[in-house]
Amino acid sequence: MKKKKVLLAPLDPVHDIGLKMIKRGLEQKGHDTLLMPPDYSQEEIIKSIIDNDADIVLVSRTLGYGVAEILGKFIDLAEAAEIRDRIKIGIGGMAIRPELAAELGFDAGFGPGTTVAEAVAFVEGRKYIPEETKGKKNKKDITEGYNYLFHNKKIEKLLDSIVDGILDYVNNKTTTAIQRAEIRRRILESDNESEIQRLRVDYSKLCDDVIKSFYVSGKYREKTRPLTSSEVSALKRYVDEVNSRMNPLRLQHNDKNPVVFIQYGTGCPFMDIAHIKSCEAWGSDGAVHFDPSWGARTEGFLEGYITHEEDGSVITYENLKSIKMSLAPNTLWQVRAHRGLNTPETVLLAGKIGADLTKVNIAYGSLGGGTDPERLTVDAVAAIKYAAEFNMPFDVVTNEELCGVPAYKAFAGMLIVSKLGLRLGAKPILQPLFCYSPEVMVSGQMEDNYVDFNAAKIYCLRNIVNAPIWCGAPIGFLTQTEDRVQSSLMTALHASLASSLGVDGISIASSDEAFSGGPITVPARIDTLRATQASFRFFGQSSIAPTENAQNWANEIEEGIEKVLESVVKNGNFIEALYQGILGSREDGAYPGRAGKNSVIKQFC
Amino acid sequence: MSILDKIMDAIDLETYLVCKDEDEAEKLTKELMEKFGFKDISIVFIQHQGPGARVRARGYIYKPGDRYGWLFKQSY
Structure with missing residues (x-):
């Protein structure tokens, strides 16, 4: 895939965390990035796009007030600078909804909950496949890998x-x-x-x-x-x-869960x-x-x-x-x-x-x-x-x-x-x-x-x-x-x-x-x-x-188990041990059940 | 089609009532649920501390074995 030159620009006074995360994701994929500091004017951002010959621009807007007006102006400025046709422009942030982005003339809009992978897919011009779908859940055999070897x-x-x-x-x-x-x-x-x-x-x-x-x-x-x-x-x-x-969520954060x-x-x-x-x-x-x-x-x-x-x-x-x-x-x-x-x-x-x-x-x-x-x-x-x-x-x-x-x-x-x-x-x-x-x-x-x-x-x-x-x-x-x-x-x-x-x-x-x-x-x-x-x-991989x-x-508990099992063996019969309370007594709160009593049938060959 | 047909089982209403004790909270919660028109009401959780009570009340729309509205709609 051709390496892209991506300019990331926050249209907010301070908020640029999301863009920093996307920048890291893009660099891991080998793309060139330039993250502009917060609080630059829209005109300065347009100039930077031209100066750096960016292929793609990702702008973010977290604050909700005046969002339509500000973003609409950004697209107008890009058109006036005659760069709109040759670059892709995406907009993301808490205040953004895909419908609003499309209405204002952006190529994509990323609202709350957008993943880095989603933004990277946009830059690379491919369809975003959510993790839940990519990592299709498999039925797990929870007995796999156990040999039932007794250590005791x-x-x-x-x-x-x-x-x-x-x-x-x-x-x-x-x-x-x-x-x-x-x-x-x-x-x-x-x-x-x-x-x-x-x-x-x-x-x-x-x-x-x-x-x-x-x-x-x-x-x-x-x-x-x-x-x-x-x-x-x-x-x-x-x-x-x-x-x-159905597109099921995954509960596990790692294979250990x-x-x-x-x-x-x-x-x-x-x-x-x-x-x-x-x-x-x-x-x-x-x-x-x-x-x-x-x-x-x-x-x-x-x-x-x-x-x-x-x-x-x-x-x-x-x-x-x-x-x-x-x-x-x-x-x-x-x-x-x-x-x-x-x-x-x-x-x-x-x-x-x-x-x-x-x-x-x-x-x-x-x-x-x-x-x-x-x-x-x-x-x-x-x-x-x-x-x-x-x-x-x-x-x-x-x-x-x-x-x-x-x-x-x-x-x-x-x-x-x-x-x-x-x-x-x-x-x-x-x-x-x-x-x-x-x-x-x-x-x-x-x-x-x-x-x-x-x-x-x-x-x-x-x-x-x-x-x-x-x-x-x-x-x-x-x-x-x-x-x-x-x-x-x-x-x-x-x-x-x-x-x-x-x-x-x-x-x-x-x-x-x-x-x-x-x-x-x-x-x-x-x-x-x-x-x-x-x-x-x-908790991830950490432990309690x-x-x-x-x-x-x-x-x-292990010593207790040994003693109970010895009593069962000494008693000579597992079923009698159950009746006698060796595996749980009346004093403990266990009572041998009565349903089906005397219903066992002896077969004579 | 009633929107209630889309409820799988129940509606929970969770709020905080300014009241003097748990008895008052319970009474108010039941009144509130009845006012909303719920017939099959349960108070799932109620605890009074100081200024008022945190409550969660439930109005069952369908219980197991009922003829569920959502099962018979063409679009679920």
């Missing part, structure tokens, strides 16, 4: 022993959930309508009455309704049109899609599907496009498919399956539809999620096998911390399920909570700051195993208030702490996190996405420095 060999040995016991226990056992998943698979893979109808009858026999009545008589569960065909058609039009104008997930589950899959599309536009990298709590307590799934009046969006093949079809190609999508009576089928549906990630944790699901430990263990093994088959990494979230279970016990459970996942050929992701948990409220580890104990968790896990870490869920949980500024700031600071600690992913809440008076709104989601983006920008407490507590 003692813990690895204990985990292997426990996993041997789990696999031995579940051998020759099944559940109605596993059977339903197998039937669902045949339904999805069959193109024979009579076979499908026969399979649906078989499926319904394995469901609770409320689901069975849907298959038998078409009756919907209370507070659910089918979405109409006009709603389904309208959704497709909406998504198509929105997709055609983690991928950012939002969580959705408004109850209506279409409102979910509207939320996801808005979040994609504002920079989210992934979305996590939340189902209703009753869905986890009910045997069997409904079918069709279904909306729900309360929190949590109903899992059906059609609902999940419509959400999947709406996603941007780069959006990571997770369907949670960690706590209920439909775990295998949830993972199967997620895999069949093309989810990127799922979520399974036997310890949380049975100690804080309400499902019987034996039932969930048998179901989870089947579910993790599906996760492996469909190459879906799954996170193991330690939500039982929110019940009051101390981190070391919750982490012991997380590591057991992770090792189980590795044994079954899947890729687990560690998901410690980044929160103000009951444990620290009582014991005081966060009396001074929210940094040290969260850092301790990450130090501890990094010391044990080389595995991906995704902080959840959402980060900053129980630190946010109903004030959207405080709430967004708490989220953003936790995001930057997570980034500083080098984790791979985070799940963030909206600024409505602490508001319980109604549904979350889209503006509340944008609040925390913007705050997270600003926080990543603020925890105090020495972090390492001390990391050591304590």
Whole structure:
């Protein structure tokens, strides 16, 4: 490209910062520049253009008063000096709008928010391609680069022993959930309508009455309704049109910043899609599907496009498919399956539809999620096998911390399920909570700051195993208030702490996190996405420095994990350990779930 | 077409009310929202300090499961 001679001139008494930045950008591209001092008259600027034989002139005007008159005069002077035809003139600044510039006879006008790259493109006579488009967002595999090598060999040995016991226990056992998943698979893979109808009858026999009545008589569960065909058609039009104008922002300021997930589950899959599309536009990298709590307590799934009046969006093949079809190609999508009576089928549906990630944790699901430990263990093994088959990494979230279970016990459970996942050929992701948990409220580890104990968790896990870490869920949980500024700031600071600690992913809440008076709104989601983006920008490659407490507590957590695992091994059985409270006791606030109790079926070969 | 059809979910109104305490702020906020014609009102945040109260009130236009106006418009 031919080198240009560019004259930059502020038409203000003092303001020339923008021109200085553009000058630097132009010089980096090899162009010759001459920056005139502020407060020169327009006649002096015209003379300088002629004297220096400039090809292009960039003038700036920040002050708003008299802007049209002053700029109009500049063009008149250029015409009078007979230079207007041979030079390009651009104008920029806070007071400028492209329409005004065109009206006054400038070749381009750059308003607030203009980038240096945009001005350089004008000088070079090429179309400006925004960074967001140039740097097209790619879907990131957050397990990439991890070999799951255990640095703590003692813990690895204990985990292997426990996993041997789990696999031995579940051998020759099944559940109605596993059977339903197998039937669902045949339904999805069959193109024979009579076979499908026969399979649906078989499926319904394995469901609770409320689901069975849907298959038998078409009756919907209370507070659910089918979405109409006009709603389904309208959704497709909406998504198509929105997709055609998507140019998503990027939250990350550097490669070190983690991928950012939002969580959705408004109850209506279409409102979910509207939320996801808005979040994609504002920079989210992934979305996590939340189902209703009753869905986890009910045997069997409904079918069709279904909306729900309360929190949590109903899992059906059609609902999940419509959400999947709406996603941007780069959006990571997770369907949670960690706590209920439909775990295998949830993972199967997620895999069949093309989810990127799922979520399974036997310890949380049975100690804080309400499902019987034996039932969930048998179901989870089947579910993790599906996760492996469909190459879906799954996170193991330690939500039982929110019940009051101390981190070391919750982490012991997380590591057991992770090792189980590795044994079954899947890729687990560690998901410690980044929160103000009951444990620290009582014991005081966060009396001074929210940094040290969260850092301790990450130090501890990094010391044990080389595995991906995704902080959840959402980060900053129980630190946010109903004030959207405080709430967004708490989220953003936790995001930057997570980034500083080098984790791979985070799940963030909206600024409505602490508001319980109604549904979350889209503006509340944008609040925390913007705050997270600003926080990543603020800290860049710099780090947050925890105090020495972090390492001390990391050591304590690791020692605690070892002791818990030793107790599980000594006890001889992971499932019994869950019932007995070794991985979280009643005193801690964890209670073995009762849903699905005594429902495991022994198979005799 | 009503402009409200273009609202995805809710309108938040954020302001500062000169008042003596939080109870008065709450009463004034509800009156204000009703005056604007909102039917489904929530006070998301309210805090009184000294001269007055910072408040954020919300009027829901569409809640999940409703028939959303923006979904049925030809141009979104």
